[in-house]
Amino acid sequence: MRSLAVALAIALMPPLAGALRGSPACEVPEELMQFDHKLPHLAEKLQTHEPVKIVAIGGASTTGLAAGSSDFAYPHRLQEILARWYPFSPITVVNRGVPRQTAQQMLDRFPTDVIPEDPVLVIWETGTTDAVRGVEVDDFAATLQSGIDELKAHGIDIILVDMQFSHSTMTIIDFERYLNALHRAGDVNDLDVFQRFELMRFWSEQNVFNFDGVAKEERASLAANVYDCIARKLAEAIRVALR
Amino acid sequence: MPAAQSRDLRLDFFRGLALIFIFVDHIPENFLSYFTIQAVQFYDAAEVFIFISGYTAALVYGRTLALQGPPYAVARILSRAWQLYIAHIFLFVIFTAEVSYTVTTFNNPMYYDEMRVGDFLDEPHIAIGKALLLQFQPTFFDILPLYIILLAIFPIVLLGLRLQPLIVLIPSFLLYTVVQFADLSVPAYPDGHVWYFNPLAWQFLFVAGAALGLERVRKDAWLRFSRDALPFAAILVAAGFLIKLSWTIHGVWEPFPGFFLKELWPINKNNLSPVRLVTFFAMLAVVAALVRNDAAFLRLSSARPLILCGQQSLEIFCLGILLSALGHFVLSEYNTDIALQIFVNLAGILVMCLTAKMIDWYKTMGRADRSRPSCLNR
Numbered sequence: 001m002r003s004l005a006v007a008l009a010i011a012l013m014p015p016l017a018g019a020l021r022g023s024p025a026c027e028v029p030e031e032l033m034q035f036d037h038k039l040p041h042l043a044e045k046l047q048t049h050e051p052v053k054i055v056a057i058g059g060a061s062t063t064g065l066a067a068g069s070s071d072f073a074y075p076h077r078l079q080e081i082l083a084r085w086y087p088f089s090p091i092t093v094v095n096r097g098v099p100r101q102t103a104q105q106m107l108d109r110f111p112t113d114v115i116p117e118d119p120v121l122v123i124w125e126t127g128t129t130d131a132v133r134g135v136e137v138d139d140f141a142a143t144l145q146s147g148i149d150e151l152k153a154h155g156i157d158i159i160l161v162d163m164q165f166s167h168s169t170m171t172i173i174d175f176e177r178y179l180n181a182l183h184r185a186g187d188v189n190d191l192d193v194f195q196r197f198e199l200m201r202f203w204s205e206q207n208v209f210n211f212d213g214v215a216k217e218e219r220a221s222l223a224a225n226v227y228d229c230i231a232r233k234l235a236e237a238i239r240v241a242l243r
Numbered sequence: 244m245p246a247a248q249s250r251d252l253r254l255d256f257f258r259g260l261a262l263i264f265i266f267v268d269h270i271p272e273n274f275l276s277y278f279t280i281q282a283v284q285f286y287d288a289a290e291v292f293i294f295i296s297g298y299t300a301a302l303v304y305g306r307t308l309a310l311q312g313p314p315y316a317v318a319r320i321l322s323r324a325w326q327l328y329i330a331h332i333f334l335f336v337i338f339t340a341e342v343s344y345t346v347t348t349f350n351n352p353m354y355y356d357e358m359r360v361g362d363f364l365d366e367p368h369i370a371i372g373k374a375l376l377l378q379f380q381p382t383f384f385d386i387l388p389l390y391i392i393l394l395a396i397f398p399i400v401l402l403g404l405r406l407q408p409l410i411v412l413i414p415s416f417l418l419y420t421v422v423q424f425a426d427l428s429v430p431a432y433p434d435g436h437v438w439y440f441n442p443l444a445w446q447f448l449f450v451a452g453a454a455l456g457l458e459r460v461r462k463d464a465w466l467r468f469s470r471d472a473l474p475f476a477a478i479l480v481a482a483g484f485l486i487k488l489s490w491t492i493h494g495v496w497e498p499f500p501g502f503f504l505k506e507l508w509p510i511n512k513n514n515l516s517p518v519r520l521v522t523f524f525a526m527l528a529v530v531a532a533l534v535r536n537d538a539a540f541l542r543l544s545s546a547r548p549l550i551l552c553g554q555q556s557l558e559i560f561c562l563g564i565l566l567s568a569l570g571h572f573v574l575s576e577y578n579t580d581i582a583l584q585i586f587v588n589l590a591g592i593l594v595m596c597l598t599a600k601m602i603d604w605y606k607t608m609g610r611a612d613r614s615r616p617s618c619l620n621r
Binding site: 061066133134135136137138141142164166167168169170171174175176180181184187188211219220223226 | 505568
């Protein structure tokens with residue numbers, strides 16, 4: 001569903017070069033960067049210059065293992081960027097990634113890994129393992145809903161992050177249903193969803209990041225570049241939401 | 244053949260249409276899926292297919308039962324289930340080949356840790372056994388096991404329905420109801436998986452179809468009920484249409500509101516949510532009342548390909564699943580241009596229709612061949 005809108009937006013876009021600004025490697029069409037919902041709790045902390053704690057919970061791509069170290073993972077990069085943009089509040093982004101977990105397993109970690117940190121914003125990256133394992137898509141949706149309810153009950157702002165795009169597994173993993181469920185969960189709860197899947201698909205189609213024919217040793221640094229772009233786009237998304 | 248003349252072409256037509264829709268809907272991110280039934284109704288082609296399959300199974304095997312006796316009728320049903328089972332194993336082999344190919348060409352560390360789709364290749368002795376036991380149902384290949392189970396239990400259903408429809412319908416409905424409240428599901432492989440189409444819930448639709456199909460043979464006036472319920476059914480269909488269409492538009496263009504989205508979503512498919520079931524029955528009543536079985540459009544030559552697809556449903560169903568996997572592969576391997584999408588869809592539909600025509604020709608020739616030496620027996 002959602003992907004058709006994106007496909008149309010990209011197809012109907014004015015010549016690409018014109019739409020691309022700034023650091024060329026990370027740029028994506030504006031249509032992929034629309035964020036309509038506010039992050040009121042985060043905005044308040046930043047306004048009053050109070051310390052800000054953000055928890056990033058997710059899977060392997062949150063841990064950043066593919067880049068060799070969590071210093072290259074998107075949460076760490078995000079912290080560096082936000083610290084530069086909002087110098088008056090000390091900002092910490094806590095990495096709570098555990099590889100190969102379903103949304104339910106992440107939800108089970110909320111009481112130990114997320115809530116005690118007393119975050120003002122939670123970035124929840126999920127769906128990949130659910131799609132790979134073929135978890136019932138309605139169960140996945142219900143899990144998202146309970147997680148969102150729990151975070152909202154604690155007065156925590158939420159950003160959902162969808163799956164990574166992988167060209168080679170597209171034919172055997174049915175991502176679409178899980179993507180739709182995750183986006184709909186964002187929709188019905190008035191949350192912003194960071195469209196990592198479409199962003200990475202765009203980069204893949206534009207050949208921005210190509211892992212084919214790259215020596216094994218260089219793959220980690222290429223992965224670090226991708227995570228860096230993800231962090232930058234996520235930071236921009238947060239800035240848009242704070243506006 | 245008198246049986247062919249009295250054949251209700253509506254069944255073939257709508258089942259053929261459902262098969263085409265299943266093919267289209269099984270290709271992920273397919274532009275054409277905006278034009279299938281699931282874009283404007285809460286249910287999708289799976290309900291149409293399972294219902295009509297139950298209905299025609301009762302018609303066909305009910306006749307066999309009446310003319311040739313229970314042992315032969317049971318044997319015919321089970322031989323059909325066996326054919327489906329073979330088709331399931333065939334599709335599993337193709338899926339395994341696809342995964343093996345993907346796993347051996349995988350080189351990207353960013354996904355390697357997360358997307359371990361090939362894990363079952365590490366334990367083939369278990370995976371193959373589970374596939375043989377219908378316990379291993381890869382994504383995209385999960386509707387056949389349901390159909391196999393439904394046919395396997397069909398002899399009991401049919402014999403029971405012949406005796407007294409209610410002794411089958413009531414337990415079947417009770418089981419469906421229990422599933423809606425208790426979290427009953429059938430476990431699958433790998434651990435933690437369940438059957439995507441929960442047979443404990445979906446059996447009711449098949450059994451209901453069979454009951455109606457059989458009642459028809461007996462010239463019972465069950466469908467009069469649907470005529471009385473028509474105004475109510477029409478309102479349900481119209482409401483379902485407006486709500487689901489608004490969701491579809493909302494999915495494409497966010498500023499458009501999705502009516503009752505927060506209240507109704509998600510609508511469970513695994514357990515055949517009552518929202519799906521009730522709106523399906525409403526549509527059924529409306530279509531049964533509006534489309535007579537001598538409707539003129541059923542005789543049009545343009546309706547012929549769909550009718551043929553519906554008549555050869557087993558083969559076309561399996562072919563459709565195979566073609567959508569192939570179509571998905573082509574689209575993700577090359578590009579997802581709308582032009583290529585339309586081409587892949589049309590090519591698949593064409594292959595389905597031509598295959599149906601070929602099978603029809605083959606069977607007709609086979610019948611002609613058999614009837615020649617045996618004309619003395621007439």
